[in-house]
Amino acid sequence: MAYRDVYQSWQDNPEAFWLKAAEAIDWDVAPTKALFDDKAPLYEWFRDTKVNTCYNAVDRHVEQGRGDQVAVIYDSPITGTKAKFTYAELQTRVAALAGGLAAKGVGKGDRVIIYMPMVPEALEAMLACARLGAIHSVVFGGFAANELAVRIDDATPKAIIAASCGLEPGRVVDYKPLLDGAIELADHTPDFCVILQREQHPCDLGARDVDWHGFQEGTAPAACVPVEGTHPAYILYTSGTTGAPKGVVRPTAGHLVALNWTMKNIYNVDPGDVFWAASDVGWVVGHSYICYAPLIHGNTTIVFEGKPIGTPDAGTFWRVIEEHDVKSFFTAPTAFRAVKREDPAGEFVKKYDLSCLGQIYLAGERADPDTIEWMQDKLGKPIYDHWWQTETGFTIAGNPVGIEPLPVKLGSPTVAMPGFDVQILSDEGHPLGAGELGAIAVKLPLPPGTLPTLWNAEERFLKSYLTTFPGYYETGDAGMIDEDGYLYIMARTDDVINVAGHRLSTGAMEEVLAAHPDVAECAVIGVTDALKGQLPVGFVCLSKGVETAPEDVEQGCVKLVRDTIGPVAAFKLCCVVDRLPKTRSGKILRGTMVKIADSEAFKLPATIDDPAILDEIKTALQTIGYAK
Template sequence: MGRAVWFPTEGDIKQSRLGRLMAKVGTESADEFHKRSVQDAAWFWETVEKDLGFVWDRPYRQVLDTSKGIPWARWFVEGGFNVSVNALDRWVEKPSTRHRLALIWEGDNGEVQKWTYRELWTEVNRAARGLRKLGIGEGDRVAIYLPMVVENVVAMLAVARIGAIFTPCFSGYGAEAVATRLRDCEAKVLITADGFLRRGKTVNMKEEADKAAEQSPSVQHVVVVRRLGRQIPAFPRDVDWSNMLSADRTPLTAASTDADHPFMIIYTSGTTGRPKGTVHVHAGFPVKAAFDAGYGMDLDEGSVLFWMTDMGWMMGPWMVFGSLLTGTTMLLFEGTPDYPHPDRMWRLVEDHGVTHLGLSPTVVRALMKHGDEWVKGCHLESLRVFGSTGEPWNPEPWQWLFETVGQKRAPIWNYSGGTEISGGILATNLMKPIAPCSFSGPMPGMDADVVNEQGKSIRREVGELVVRQPWVGMTRGFWRDPDRYEQTYWERFPGVWVHGDWVEVDEDGFWYITGRSDDTLKIAGKRLGPAEMESTLVDHPAVLESATIGVPDADKGEAAVCFVILKAEADEREALRRELMAWVGERMGKALRPRAIHFVRELPKTRNGKILRRAIKAAYTGQDAGDLSSLENPDAIHAVRASHING
């Protein structure tokens, strides 16, 4: 499908964190290392945790226990591990690292704060004592409904420190979406803010939090961070964050939590039914995040990681634990990448020396349309690696990021997995050549494969992405719903995780995700990932962005319907619609010509830029879309529905 355009040097390979680990265990090639990592998963993850220098208050007796079956694998059995200690205390105890920068925060209005490891540790201890005074203990649930502020990180670590469990909620959620999560996990405390700034305007949060709390009988306290200092409604259950913080700044001994003690329930939306509460444990999600960030993205001492995300999405906690467990620095950003000017993203990189920048293809497309001059006016020499996740790439924005922004110097670390994975299944390997839009293949420790409908391995054709062996970070089921967990991932091929992505491996060994398997079209017997047709449309000079769904068709079984956002200079005329239909037919074959193309102003997306095709399909066909609480722009659904009604 593509030829490599970026190549690592011998020095890059030897100096990388992964290269150093490989040398330590006597492995010469990346392929050989991956093979060892899946042939002996226990050896691999024990090697990783020791190389990361984790602190255990009780040694583990066994690395991996699958006595209850692969879906319920346990790691580091009987080991004592608290993620708060490993994220903070072990750095604070050393004079050489306690004053290292842990966190940089920049607000929408340009305000900046910087926190060292010691300062962050002190604040976490104060918050942990405060939570205990509110009656929170081991196993209790605390929901965190905050914008991208420092208190978000402090709250996560404080909850983990005392052995409680936090549930991060997307800052853009309305009351009902928050209440659904509060009720499901029976949270005792809801931590929120009076509001935050977005594109220079105030976004109220406390009012939504109050509505959610009223619908959630388990909530005893609402803790309020005063981000803006605005007038807000007051209730007897309210506690001001600053009043909750203990005046006692002495260390609070962390709870002696087991390695498999839950520390986070993070919800992910399904195609049907209520959101799924994925359960993650102290020596699970954080260990996987630290490996992926440290060895996959090559995060090392002196690195500054900035991923454009929200704490309600997996990549938010991933950034927190990926940076703190590797002793590096994270950047939190409250605002949007093109406000007040289209160079805001690039100014963040320049001002804070960002070395590792994570952003979605959708964000790149949005910034690309503003033109090259906004990039060329910034100094981006600090950038070493781009990260990307959430959706498949189109060639044009990938090339623009690589060539115009990165000057063909910084590789794009393509990364795909999920909330239930704690990180990636597939990724670009920075020790190998990189082709546009591709993955090198499975990450170390991930025994991934591509299979047909019978579960047999295939190559050079589209198949289902599966994982054949357990890995550190796999969810410990869904919160109080083990049957749903087994049915979702393990029922189709017993003992094999079915992820829900369509993947193809080309003749050069590059892997490509063609879309979600529940998004996949089958037109006249040909299976087609929506990304393939979307890429074809985006190649047209008039098209900025597109989304494709499949609808029932009497002749072909299924037909494609496309939704297109045009570039500013293009006209929404019938002639252009016909031209685009012909464009697809000429490039993909007449049998794959769309049934219809609709022009829209926006596509339904999550806050991190992922297009919700299932929501588009449901709106267009008049079906139930399931949970839509993650939508950033619900009005886009109305436009899709109207396009069907109006033909």
């Protein structure tokens, strides 16, 4: 069946489509109905079911005779450690941990915060919570104490599961002082903390702390607890543009159905294949595609502790793929830009046999055409961009390779997946035509597995996502759809700048800059200008070994944008910088850069339509260590 036929079958009968997909899940009480719309616009999926996530991710594979299959591969170039765990071993470990938690009073509906590095025990903690019906909230390991404290107060966990430390190339991150500091700052106090002692940096345990291994001794392994289909599987906090982080809620049944569907239809893997998402359990990719989806589908997943370069070299990705027979690989464009910057000629690629690899997927940041072309050239593999969000939990728009590989258009994550009716809207909420730039919105209801609300913040959920365009989910992204139905993500809606009445995408300018032969990565921001409203300013990082003078690169970038997009872009300012400010997950902090450039503290003049102001902006960035 072709993609268009599959998508049409969903459009014709969403109820039948998702009930059919639900047949792949083992239910305690099977669904008789998929969508419940009696609380619209707060929709629910598979409300009349009972099911357990851990059973579907672990136990059923053992019961079906596949207990000897490897479930988790741990590969840590930082510690030089490698290990493999079968489904049967994973079942034993998870049931024991869940038993220890249950013996200390953790049960269905209780929240448990997980504050862990990239080790197999992080997945075991998530699955142990799911086994009990407890609601986990993973916080990125090493987050500052105040950030962790905010999440403790919002989730009010009964317990926190943490490690003594995290490891990064060249340094140890001491988690215990951060954890203790967060509990001290928070109004809520957990009953107890479970600490995994890592030999690289053990810690002293306090009165509320129990040792990971010790507290499990003498307790009975826990059985799987069936929960309602709408029961929250987890809470994942995503930073809002202002105010407190938003606690995205993931409903259990829809999560199971949607993730299982994606593994074959999008990522083109069969049970038993090795799937690797090079991310972190602290992010949504780690939840969906390191822990849950591969295990639910019966794949082997990789827990990788390291970086794409420097552990030990720019060939780390290729070594892992060859050594562990990876069929499908998923990471962020940022990672490949780092590899490309370190190894522009692709010398490390040639050292490894990548014949096992079927395809590579990118998400998390805009996949600029230059990076994709470099990957295609050096790897000789299909490269598929796809687009989704923490809120959705899986692909909004992608290439349905397991159904039908569609032609790749550089700069586009391809087409909408079943369940997502993606439309481009004007500021007034009117649908726009092919090729017109506007706000990307998804017609309600969203599909199974997407957020039904925010944790303890229903009004904020409505205001943040469902109010701007009634009847639609507001993605916060801007873009367009071409005549073939291909979606283009051009920028966040607040990154669409208005230059003298012209709506321009900073993302389009970034794509042009990324094509410059000396540029490794880049960002374009809109800076306030009294005359034209806003003007674009580009910031570029150079590839390793570039000998061109920075000022020549800057002039070349300006010319490239003006030649490609035209004078309407009013692109006159470009700055070579050492690095770009980023989040822990590698996303460029464009908002931070705008605030720096617009700050009154740097006494920028009323208009920046003058190349001389570039020195002022460089000075501003130098104060926080970004510019040359």
